[in-house]
Amino acid sequence: MRGLSQRLRPLPSSDSLPPAMDVAPSPMPETPPATEKEAELSATRVVAGTGETREVDAKSRVSPEGLLPAGIQLQSRYKILGVIGIGGMGAVYKAQDLRFPGVLRLCAVKEMINTATDPQVRQMVVRNFEREASILATLSHPAVPQVYDYFTEGSRCYLVEEFVSGKDLEARLAEAEGFFPENQVVDWAVQLCEVLSYLHNHKPRPIIFRDLKPSNIMLDDHSRIRLVDFGIAKLFQSGEKGTMIGTEGYSPPEQYRGIAEPRVDIYALGATLHHLLSKQDPRLEPPFSFHERPIHRTNPTVSRELVEAIDKALEYDVNKRWGSAEEFKRALAAGMPAKAGGTQGEPLTFDSNVVKPVWKFACEDEIRGSVTVTGETVFVPSYDHNVYALDRESGKFKWKYPTGAGVASKPWVSEEMVIFGSIDKVVYAVDVKTGRLLWTMPTQGRIYSSPYGELGHIFIGSDDRQIYAIHQLSGRRVWTYAADGEIRSRPLVSENLILFACQMGMVYALSLNRELRWRFRARRGFLASPVMQNGLVFIGSLDTNFYAVDARSGWAAWKFRTGGGIVSTATVWKNIVYFGSVDGFIYALDAGEGRVVWRYQTDNQITGAASVYGDNLYIGGVDGVLYCFDALSGAVRWRYQTDGPITGAPEIDEGIVYIGSADHCVYAFPA
Amino acid sequence: MAGLKAWWRDKFGKSAQQEQPPGAAVDRGEKAEVASEVSPASGATAVSPPAAELPQSWKTSGVFAIGWATDVGRVRGHNEDALLVVSSEQEANNAAPAFGLFMLADGMGGHQSGEAASSLALRVAGSQLLSQVYMPLISGLARGGDQPSLTDIVREAISQANRAVTRDLPGSGSTLTCGMILEDRLFIGHVGDSRAYLLRMGQPPRQLTKDHSLVNRLMEMGQLTEDEAAVHPQRNVLYRAIGQGGALEIDVMTYMLTPGDRLLLCSDGLWGLVEEAEIWRLIQQAATPQQACAQLVEAANAAGGNDNITVVLTEFWPKSQ
Numbered sequence: 001m002r003g004l005s006q007r008l009r010p011l012p013s014s015d016s017l018p019p020a021m022d023v024a025p026s027p028m029p030e031t032p033p034a035t036e037k038e039a040e041l042s043a044t045r046v047v048a049g050t051g052e053t054r055e056v057d058a059k060s061r062v063s064p065e066g067l068l069p070a071g072i073q074l075q076s077r078y079k080i081l082g083v084i085g086i087g088g089m090g091a092v093y094k095a096q097d098l099r100f101p102g103v104l105r106l107c108a109v110k111e112m113i114n115t116a117t118d119p120q121v122r123q124m125v126v127r128n129f130e131r132e133a134s135i136l137a138t139l140s141h142p143a144v145p146q147v148y149d150y151f152t153e154g155s156r157c158y159l160v161e162e163f164v165s166g167k168d169l170e171a172r173l174a175e176a177e178g179f180f181p182e183n184q185v186v187d188w189a190v191q192l193c194e195v196l197s198y199l200h201n202h203k204p205r206p207i208i209f210r211d212l213k214p215s216n217i218m219l220d221d222h223s224r225i226r227l228v229d230f231g232i233a234k235l236f237q238s239g240e241k242g243t244m245i246g247t248e249g250y251s252p253p254e255q256y257r258g259i260a261e262p263r264v265d266i267y268a269l270g271a272t273l274h275h276l277l278s279k280q281d282p283r284l285e286p287p288f289s290f291h292e293r294p295i296h297r298t299n300p301t302v303s304r305e306l307v308e309a310i311d312k313a314l315e316y317d318v319n320k321r322w323g324s325a326e327e328f329k330r331a332l333a334a335g336m337p338a339k340a341g342g343t344q345g346e347p348l349t350f351d352s353n354v355v356k357p358v359w360k361f362a363c364e365d366e367i368r369g370s371v372t373v374t375g376e377t378v379f380v381p382s383y384d385h386n387v388y389a390l391d392r393e394s395g396k397f398k399w400k401y402p403t404g405a406g407v408a409s410k411p412w413v414s415e416e417m418v419i420f421g422s423i424d425k426v427v428y429a430v431d432v433k434t435g436r437l438l439w440t441m442p443t444q445g446r447i448y449s450s451p452y453g454e455l456g457h458i459f460i461g462s463d464d465r466q467i468y469a470i471h472q473l474s475g476r477r478v479w480t481y482a483a484d485g486e487i488r489s490r491p492l493v494s495e496n497l498i499l500f501a502c503q504m505g506m507v508y509a510l511s512l513n514r515e516l517r518w519r520f521r522a523r524r525g526f527l528a529s530p531v532m533q534n535g536l537v538f539i540g541s542l543d544t545n546f547y548a549v550d551a552r553s554g555w556a557a558w559k560f561r562t563g564g565g566i567v568s569t570a571t572v573w574k575n576i577v578y579f580g581s582v583d584g585f586i587y588a589l590d591a592g593e594g595r596v597v598w599r600y601q602t603d604n605q606i607t608g609a610a611s612v613y614g615d616n617l618y619i620g621g622v623d624g625v626l627y628c629f630d631a632l633s634g635a636v637r638w639r640y641q642t643d644g645p646i647t648g649a650p651e652i653d654e655g656i657v658y659i660g661s662a663d664h665c666v667y668a669f670p671a
Numbered sequence: 672m673a674g675l676k677a678w679w680r681d682k683f684g685k686s687a688q689q690e691q692p693p694g695a696a697v698d699r700g701e702k703a704e705v706a707s708e709v710s711p712a713s714g715a716t717a718v719s720p721p722a723a724e725l726p727q728s729w730k731t732s733g734v735f736a737i738g739w740a741t742d743v744g745r746v747r748g749h750n751e752d753a754l755l756v757v758s759s760e761q762e763a764n765n766a767a768p769a770f771g772l773f774m775l776a777d778g779m780g781g782h783q784s785g786e787a788a789s790s791l792a793l794r795v796a797g798s799q800l801l802s803q804v805y806m807p808l809i810s811g812l813a814r815g816g817d818q819p820s821l822t823d824i825v826r827e828a829i830s831q832a833n834r835a836v837t838r839d840l841p842g843s844g845s846t847l848t849c850g851m852i853l854e855d856r857l858f859i860g861h862v863g864d865s866r867a868y869l870l871r872m873g874q875p876p877r878q879l880t881k882d883h884s885l886v887n888r889l890m891e892m893g894q895l896t897e898d899e900a901a902v903h904p905q906r907n908v909l910y911r912a913i914g915q916g917g918a919l920e921i922d923v924m925t926y927m928l929t930p931g932d933r934l935l936l937c938s939d940g941l942w943g944l945v946e947e948a949e950i951w952r953l954i955q956q957a958a959t960p961q962q963a964c965a966q967l968v969e970a971a972n973a974a975g976g977n978d979n980i981t982v983v984l985t986e987f988w989p990k991s992q
Contacts, residue, residue: 253894256885256905284917286910287888316892505816521815535856535927545816548925552854553768553808556820557925592924593822 067091068111073098075151078109078160089113090156094163097148106163107148114155122155129157136230139202143195143225164226169214173276179299182306185276186332191225192217192269193329200262200325208260212268213250214275249283250275253316263318266328270313270321277302277310290314306332355628355638358656358668359395363388367660369450370410370608370648372418377432378651378658379418380666381407387420387428388666389435392656395668399435403428409450410490410648412458415472419458421447427460427468429475439475443468445486450529454493455512459500461487467500481514489529489569495551501526501539507547509537509554518554522547524565528579528609533572533591540566540579546587548577548594558594562587569609569649571617573631578617580606586619586627588634598634602627609649611657613671618657620646626659626669640669728931729960729986733760734769734854736986738960742968744940745976751778751785752938752981753845755793759805767808768854769990772800773983776913777865777938780843788843792832792913796860799828800851808853822923825851825860829913829921833862837916844914848880850934855989857934861922863912865981866942869926870933876951881922883911901943933960933986937967940978944971960984 068080068091078095085092090111097105112129116122133150136159149160167175169188192212199207209227218226252267271282271290278295285293291314295307309331315321322328365384372379373392380388383406389398404424411420416432427441445463452459457478458470463486469478485504492499497517498510503525509517523543531538536557540546542565548557563583570579577591582605588597603623610619617631622645628637644662651658652671660666729736735758743750757772774797778789803824807814819827829847836845846863859867864882871877881887885908886900900906911920933954941950945967953970957963964982971980 253889253892256889256903257894257899284915286883287885288892316894518814521817523817536925541816543816547816548820550821550853550856552856553814555814555853556816556818557856557858558822558923559816559820592926594820 066113068093074109074153074158075149078107078158080109081106084108095160097160106165108145108161108163110159110161112157112159114157126152126157133159135207139199139207141195141198143191143227144198145226145228164218164220164228166218166220166226168228169217169219169272169276171215172219173214173279176279179279179301180276182277182302185273186306188217188219188225188276189269189273189332190329192227192272193325193332195225195227196262196265196269196325197329200265206262208262209265209268210255210260211248211251212265213248213272217272249281249285249287252318253288254318261318262324263321266313266321266325267315267318269325269328270310273310274314277306288316355640355669357640358670360665360667361388361390361395361397362665364664365406366644366662366664367666368406368408368647368662369660371651371658371660371666372411372413373651373653373658374413375432378666378668379411379413379420380660381409381411381420382660382664383408384664385422385424387411387418387430389418389432390666392653392658392668395666401428401430401435401437405446408448412451412453414453417472419451419453419472421449421451421460421462423447425462425464427451427458427470427475429458429472441468441470441475441477448486448488450490452491452493459491459493459498461489461491461500461502463488465502467491467498479514481508481510483508485525488527492530492532494532495535497532497551499530499532499537501528501530503527505541505543507537507539507549509551520547520549520554520556527567529569531570531572531577533577536591538570538572538577538579538591540568540570540581542566544581544583546570546577546579546581546589546594548591560587560589560594560596564605567605567607568619571610571612571649573612573617576631578610578612578619578631580608580610580619580621582607584621586610586621586629586634588617588631597632600627600629600634600636604645607647611650611652613652613655613657616671618650618652618659618671620648620650620659620661622647624661624663626650626657626667628657640667642667727958730931730988734758734988734990735760735771735852736960736988737773737984738962738964739981739983740961740964740968741981742940742972742976742979744979745972747977747979749783749786750979751789752776752940752979753778753786753789753793754936754981754983755797756983757797757801757805759809761809767811769852770805770808771852771985771987772797772805772849773851773934773936773985774847774849775865775936775938775981775983776848777846777863777940777979777981778843779845779912780840780914784840784843785845788836788840788845788914791836791840792845792847795835796828796832796847796849799831800824800849803828804851804853821851821853821858822925825849825858826921826923829860829862830919833913833916833919836914840914844909844912846909846938847913848936850936850985852928852934852987855928855987857926857928859922859924859926862919863909865936865938868935868937870935870951870954871929872931876935876947879924879926884909906943907939928987928989930988931986933984936981936983938979938981940976940980941967941971941982943978944974944976944980954984960986 070080070082072080077098081094083091084094090113093109095107095109097107114122114125116125137147145162145164147161151158216229218228220226250268250271252264255264274290278298295302313322363382363384365382367382369381376392378390378392386400386402387407388400403422406423411418417429419429421427423446425443429438443462443464447462449461456472458472461467465483466480467487468480471478483502484506485502487502489501501507505522505525507520511517522541525542528540535551537549537551544562546560550557562581565582568580570577575591576597577589580586584602586600586606602621605622608620610617612631615631617629620626624642626640642661642663646661648660655671657669657671741752753776755774759770761767774793776789776792778785846865848865848867849860851858859879861880864884867879869877869879886903886906889895890900953966954963964984967982968980
């Protein structure tokens with residue numbers, strides 16, 4: 001509906017013609033502070049929603065009773081036939097001009113109600129109205145409806161214009177099933193540039209339309225663009241301020257500072273085109289958020305050239321926009337890309353060969369677990385049944401300890417002991433320096449779980465579905481706790497809770513005296529280990545969800561669904577939680593809300609955990625690549641291709657990243 | 672519990688009621704020493720604010736010390752603000768976590784529809800949260816991954832309020848800011864320009880919510896200064912509010928609380944009129960949260976009271992594990 005648009009206008013300014021006129025310099029007679037205050041006090045909250053525009057206050061003022069009934073004559077000349085629309089300042093009527101008898105000459109009669117109470121202000125409003133109407137009457141452009149007449153009756157001012165039959169673009173948008181064809185939108189855009197160019201080059205002063213938007217653009221019966229609703233109604237708008245929902249949506253930031261110049265209209269045209277192409281109503285989005293909502297997100301078919309031309313019109317900085325409507329038109333017509341200022345996608349500057357390992361050591365079978373570094377030694381678990389001790393500086397072999405089967409976890413080192421479980425069902429503790437066996441502790445199942453040490457005890461799970469608490473110095477089993485399924489990830493002791501997860505999809509939280517505090521059930525099993533930060537337990541499940549569980553209540557504070565199962569254990573850094581998914585993505589989520597900060601798609605599954613060093617994030621993929629990202633932005637800093645999948649987590653110490661690969665090798669890189 | 676109270680006193684020294692002459696500086700020095708010993712165990716940051724601004728604890732026997740106030744102000748004909756306060760604490764073996772729900776709504780729309788909108792928004796969202804969170808919590812139902820997460824529940828409760836207001840009260844709207852507490856975890860759900868602040872000892876007060884207002888957006892873009900925004904004719908234009916219908920985007924965040932944290936919810940009738948520094952000063956000097964709320968309302972009225980004023984203020988003492 002046209003005419004329903006007089007709401008939430010940007011500040012009137014004094015340097016454009018019809019819309020605002022030269023109101024400011026004219027003797028602002030006694031707009032006493034009292035009046036302004038009164039206006040503010042009467043502030044009523046007003047709502048404006050989707051396409052339909054609701055304006056509570058205006059509706060109450062221009063109540064149905066206030067509308068002119070059909071049949072009534074104005075000036076003994078204009079016979080009201082019906083209402084076309086209702087706006088904040090009055091109604092727009094369809095009327096018949098009786099001066100031309102015998103034919104049906106139609107016109108649009110636009111009514112504006114003068115609500116000013118101060119007699120001098122009222123007079124000034126009328127004077128400005130008449131001056132503005134006179135200027136509009138001199139315009140001559142096919143896209144500008146002809147003004148025939150104007151007059152004032154009591155508190156109502158009327159403008160009589162050419163009647164444009166057709167539909168406005170807002171109505172067309174609402175009707176359209178899919179997207180408008182690109183060439184149609186470009187055709188409209190070119191026509192709009194032409195009429196803006198005409199207005200902006202008006203002499204003696206440019207005319208700024210100031211309120212370009214789909215509902216002010218009519219498409220007549222010949223598919224020609226007609227600009228309707230010149231902002232004359234703004235003159236009647238003083239004091240129309242209150243808390244409202246919904247913003248204008250199409251106006252540039254500087255217009256809210258009272259600036260009106262040609263490039264204001266360029267922005268509004270860009271905003272209108274963005275809406276027409278993307279079908280995202282800017283009044284329902286945060287103001288000035290066009291760049292955050294690229295057209296391609298909803299409508300990928302639009303050409304890159306057009307998107308760039310529109311983006312340039314939508315620059316916040318007025319000096320980066322197209323300088324004139326003609327310039328914008330040339331870009332649109334030529335389908336040419338925006339020149340200078342448009343940033344191209346950054347080329348990939350990293351190179352697989354830029355980063356070279358400091359050293360590399362080959363085991364006899366795959367490395368599926370994670371290495372641990374302490375002191376001078378790197379401990380490497382291998383599927384060749386051994387745990388290796390390597391010199392951290394040179395990667396030289398120190399000793400190895402053979403178990404009865406593969407070792408697929410991450411060794412725990414403390415008190416000069418290396419502790420690890422083996423698929424041979426046994427937990428081993430060996431001396432850090434010599435590799436001599438200190439104790440063993442057998443379980444009933446294969447061990448894929450990594451040990452966790454706290455309070456003088458080692459906690460470790462087994463495929464026998466039990467979690468074991470082992471006295472670290474003696475190797476004595478202190479207690480066990482039966483879970484519902486195999487425990488294949490690392491337990492965690494944090495904030496007076498013992499946390500562990502099992503293959504049956506359950507996370508357990510025990511108090512230190514082994515009382516069950518809560519259980520949290522996922523739809524499928526857990527292979528990832530729990531991580532705790534700020535009272536939230538972070539863990540991903542094979543059910544494809546990543547959970548943030550409140551440590552106190554055992555309720556999910558938030559969850560995030562990925563496209564595949566999650567095996568990767570989370571890493572938390574600066575309130576961002578990082579993990580990978582079998583869907584191939586590395587995710588960086590806001591730890592408090594679960595909102596995506598960034599994500600990166602790799603060529604294969606991500607099952608290992610990430611590590612942060614400085615502001616670099618390191619993570620390996622099943623594609624065999626060790627990635628180094630800018631942890632905050634997700635930009636790739638470098639990558640290194642190994643010859644086998646990486647399923648363990650990088651270990652970083654004193655500027656060196658250590659990582660094992662299924663290509664049997666452990667690598668040391670400068671971080 | 673008495674220990675906590677003593678810890679607070681040690682940490683912050685005398686209360687406002689124990690006002691002493693400047694000669695008592697020695698005494699203060701001693702207390703500061705105690706504080707540095709005690710604070711590491713509490714896990715709280717140990718930066719003490721200047722002595723003149725030492726707050727006193729409002730701790731009672733429970734987890735929550737609550738105050739609230741709402742006032743029509745000095746200009747408006749009726750109060751379109753609304754608030755809802757619910758708190759539950761349980762002492763029992765394997766007790767449910769303490770639960771608190773603090774909500775504030777600032778309605779808009781002529782002809783009393785503003786009041787109706789804020790009231791409806793609170794009732795819809797509040798009843799949702801109580802039935803989806805509080806009832807299962809108190810009945811001890813197990814939770815799992817196939818149920819909506821707490822942030823999803825908060826988001827959905829506010830969405831339902833939006834749908835209800837859009838459907839039943841077209842043409843009106845409301846802000847809605849809610850703080851839901853499960854023992855020591857705070858969930859904030861927010862739409863509009865009411866605000867939630869977290870006051871943590873030793874740290875500057877932190878605004879947890881972002882105003883969904885045009886002027887705030889212009890300030891973020893550097894197009895307006897704070898002073899310009901304060902007098903901008905469109906400073907009351909919101910781009911998100913309950914009642915706008917459609918797919919309303921709702922801000923939901925969670926925070927970990929530490930003992931003694933204070934949560935302030937307020938409508939723009941307070942923050943638009945009273946300087947933040949003055950707000951903190953009044954809160955710190957008050958003997959009870961109720962007194963603080965009354966004084967905040969008084970301050971807003973003294974500054975003109977040109978809008979409805981609503982404040983909800985709570986101090987938290989979650990139980991240690």
